[in-house]
Amino acid sequence: MPKTLAEKILSEKSSTDAKAGDIIIAKVDLAFAQDTTGPLTVRQFQSTGIAVLADARRTVLFIDHAAPSPNANLSNDHLFLRDFARESGCILSEAGEGICHQIVQESYARPGDVIVGADSHTVTAGGLGAFATGMGSSDVAVAMALGKNWFRVPESFRIEVTGDFQKGVGAKDMILHLIGLIGADGATYKSLEFHGGAIEKMSMSGRFTIANMAVEAGAKVGLFESDETTRRFLESEGRGEDFKPLAADPGATYEKTIRINAGRLEPTVSRPHTVDNTALAKDLKGVEIQQVVIGTCTNGRLEDLEVAAAILKGKRASRNVRLIIAPASRRVLLQAIESGVIKALVESGAMVLPPGCGPCLGLHQGALGDGEACLSTANRNFPGRMGNPRSFIYLGSPATAAASALKGEITDPREVL
Amino acid sequence: MLKGRAHRFGDGVSTDHIIPGRYAHLRSNLPELAKHVLEDADPDFAKKVRHGDFVVGGSNFGLGSSREHAPLVLKMAGVSAILAKSAARIFFRNSINLGLPVLICNTDKIDDGDELEIDLAAGTVRDVTNGSALTFGKIPEVMLKILNEGGLIPYIQKHGDIKV
Numbered sequence: 001m002p003k004t005l006a007e008k009i010l011s012e013k014s015s016t017d018a019k020a021g022d023i024i025i026a027k028v029d030l031a032f033a034q035d036t037t038g039p040l041t042v043r044q045f046q047s048t049g050i051a052v053l054a055d056a057r058r059t060v061l062f063i064d065h066a067a068p069s070p071n072a073n074l075s076n077d078h079l080f081l082r083d084f085a086r087e088s089g090c091i092l093s094e095a096g097e098g099i100c101h102q103i104v105q106e107s108y109a110r111p112g113d114v115i116v117g118a119d120s121h122t123v124t125a126g127g128l129g130a131f132a133t134g135m136g137s138s139d140v141a142v143a144m145a146l147g148k149n150w151f152r153v154p155e156s157f158r159i160e161v162t163g164d165f166q167k168g169v170g171a172k173d174m175i176l177h178l179i180g181l182i183g184a185d186g187a188t189y190k191s192l193e194f195h196g197g198a199i200e201k202m203s204m205s206g207r208f209t210i211a212n213m214a215v216e217a218g219a220k221v222g223l224f225e226s227d228e229t230t231r232r233f234l235e236s237e238g239r240g241e242d243f244k245p246l247a248a249d250p251g252a253t254y255e256k257t258i259r260i261n262a263g264r265l266e267p268t269v270s271r272p273h274t275v276d277n278t279a280l281a282k283d284l285k286g287v288e289i290q291q292v293v294i295g296t297c298t299n300g301r302l303e304d305l306e307v308a309a310a311i312l313k314g315k316r317a318s319r320n321v322r323l324i325i326a327p328a329s330r331r332v333l334l335q336a337i338e339s340g341v342i343k344a345l346v347e348s349g350a351m352v353l354p355p356g357c358g359p360c361l362g363l364h365q366g367a368l369g370d371g372e373a374c375l376s377t378a379n380r381n382f383p384g385r386m387g388n389p390r391s392f393i394y395l396g397s398p399a400t401a402a403a404s405a406l407k408g409e410i411t412d413p414r415e416v417l
Numbered sequence: 418m419l420k421g422r423a424h425r426f427g428d429g430v431s432t433d434h435i436i437p438g439r440y441a442h443l444r445s446n447l448p449e450l451a452k453h454v455l456e457d458a459d460p461d462f463a464k465k466v467r468h469g470d471f472v473v474g475g476s477n478f479g480l481g482s483s484r485e486h487a488p489l490v491l492k493m494a495g496v497s498a499i500l501a502k503s504a505a506r507i508f509f510r511n512s513i514n515l516g517l518p519v520l521i522c523n524t525d526k527i528d529d530g531d532e533l534e535i536d537l538a539a540g541t542v543r544d545v546t547n548g549s550a551l552t553f554g555k556i557p558e559v560m561l562k563i564l565n566e567g568g569l570i571p572y573i574q575k576h577g578d579i580k581v
Contacts, residue, residue, distance in 0.1 A: 025580070037484060
């Protein structure tokens with residue numbers, strides 16, 4: 001029977017002829033947790049009664065959400081993770097290395113892998129064709145202990161994106177548009193599978209942005225085929241041997257097909273307080289913002305910082321806006337330093353944070369005051385997300401963020417390009 | 418049979434509402450963390466909730482982060498089941514893994530403060546206050562086995578493996 005990407009990967013990893021709706025046990029190729037979910041994950045693992053990790057070199061703990069730590073409690077959580085890594089032999093990714101999802105795609109994820117992470121944005125690695133999904137601490141602990149877990153094979157939505165994006169419009173606008181179209185629960189439990197000419201031409205960076213936000217429509221996974229772009233990406237990361245091609249079978253069964261013409265998309269923004277509350281950036285002109293964040297696992301890659309720098313270079317961000325740049329990883333930061341992107345951004349008034357999650361989840365490094373509004377390139381704008389339930393979060397692309405930082409109000413980037 | 422009062426919430430209660438990221442420093446101090454349960458949806462919830470009570474939501478309950486602390490603090494606060502029209506995938510699985518049932522049913526007629534009786538085996542909810550009766554969707558068999566062992570970790574402790 002012709003298979004979707006999800007069916008194909010889960011068939012191989014379960015050694016069954018898996019089809020949507022089946023409950024299967026699949027081998028897990030990588031299990032990870034981060035510093036806010038990791039301590040519970042480790043405690044749950046220790047409670048299983050299984051003393052040794054199934055594969056210590058494919059188990060990773062990341063210190064990224066509170067990196068460096070803002071207080072003693074979180075520092076003690078970090079100590080706990082370091083101690084466990086030393087005792088168990090698992091890999092520890094230290095503060096300053098970057099966000100778990102960025103490092104997973106740079107260094108670990110392979111097309112066709114099954115990856116579970118104790119973080120909902122684990123779906124990011126779907127950009128290179130890995131069945132990567134977020135789970136809670138108990139489920140990740142079980143994957144760490146057994147090297148496998150149970151999965152329900154999801155039904156798939158085929159998202160067919162054709163045409164060419166206009167200048168100033170890109171992957172972030174497309175995924176915000178899609179979530180606005182189907183709603184925050186429009187794809188609950190489903191596999192979102194992205195196809196079409198605009199996807200074939202899209203960079204890996206754009207694919208990761210889209211995969212990252214699949215969970216914001218409720219999806220279990222957001223999957224892309226593994227093609228020549230994927231191969232070149234893996235080679236550029238020094239692991240060309242990890243490449244394998246992966247494509248959905250012609251005639252596979254999709255629960256739904258959604259067609260999007262990239263050429264008709266415009267810069268799109270999610271308004272407070274849900275991701276599916278979308279509007280066009282041009283219709284939000286005049287909405288003042290006090291902070292702009294460019295970074296996170298959604299849009300903290302070199303390509304994102306380059307887009308922002310191209311808009312801000314030689315100009316000064318509004319004096320009424322705090323412009324925060326949070327590179328997704330040490331590698332991204334180094335590349336952005338070497339290419340002059342960081343210089344251009346700092347000269348325009350930006351503060352640069354260490355690689356990590358930054359202010360995205362309200363822990364530190366840019367909490368909002370009462371009544372303040374922020375335009376962020378992150379993936380979530382729930383009330384209180386950035387540390388204050390009395391603040392307002394808008395989500396947009398790096399281009400929209402940079403244009404908005406210039407003007408001090410939400411701005412369609414086509415105005416400044 | 419579970420008996421308790423309903424605490425009524427609307428659609429789209431996220432894990433950030435249930436336990437905001439700004440309390441991440443309390444995640445290794447669960448009794449302290451639990452004092453903030455559902456704070457951004459109802460600041461008084463932690464004071465009002467009694468052992469055995471139910472949280473009743475609308476659609477897409479528990480959307481957002483994978484933090485298992487969300488169902489964990491609900492359970493610690495004494496909540497014995499969550500009723501919602503639909504639930505986000507990770508939250509649903511996390512709750513079952515902690516032995517906290519999430520029951521999918523049409524919650525429209527349940528008001529704040531209603532007395533409910535839930536028969537997990539029969540799949541029924543009786544609203545004693547307004548006299549209405551509901552049935553909830555079947556929990557998949559693999560999850561029922563986990564729920565019946567008190568959660569995923571007790572299941573693994575007992576069986577040493579996971580089977581479907």
